[in-house]
Amino acid sequence: MDKQDDPAEVTLSPTARYLLLAVGWFFLALGAIGAFLPVLPTVPFLLITAWAWSKSSKRLHRWLYSNPTYGPYLIAWHKYGVIPRRAKIMAIGMMAAGWLSFTVFFATNWWVPALIAAVELAVGWFIITRPNAPPAIR
Known part of the structure; x- marks a missing residue:
């Protein structure tokens, strides 16, 4: 220790x-x-x-x-609970790009991309609703 x-x-x-x-x-x-x-x-x-x-x-x-x-x-x-704006944009963008890549190149049915989209929408909503910066000090 x-x-x-x-x-x-x-x-x-x-x-x-x-x-x-x-x-x-x-x-x-x-x-x-x-x-x-x-x-x-x-x-x-x-x-x-x-x-x-x-x-x-x-x-x-x-x-x-x-x-x-x-x-x-x-x-x-x-x-x-702050997530900076740049990090939010990167996270949402990368999730969207990953979903699109998977859907176009690997998906063989409709339900797997739909399930992934549902999870990513929930995660994206969580990310978007976090504050961009700490509250202002008075």
Whole structure:
């Protein structure tokens, strides 16, 4: 266990803790790749990383939230449920492009694209209805 982790806060078995640490590192790597490839989202992977590390390592969790590049986005999501406008546009655009590609090139019936469209519409509605920025400080 890391010396800076409070044993009272991290109460998992060693196996579960190491599994969640590995999950966090895996999704951090995907998030880093997503920072350079527009087809991979960055922030959702970082949210999974933050969740895994919040359960397994308070030190890594604090490090992620204090990161100058990604920390502000994670804090805005955690405190206010904020998804920036650019991220919303990218997410909706990529979902639409993925659905269209699947429908045109792979679908052999109508019900699978319809099911995917229904799920993506629900997810898209959730994304669109999140605030673009934290509330103004008075």
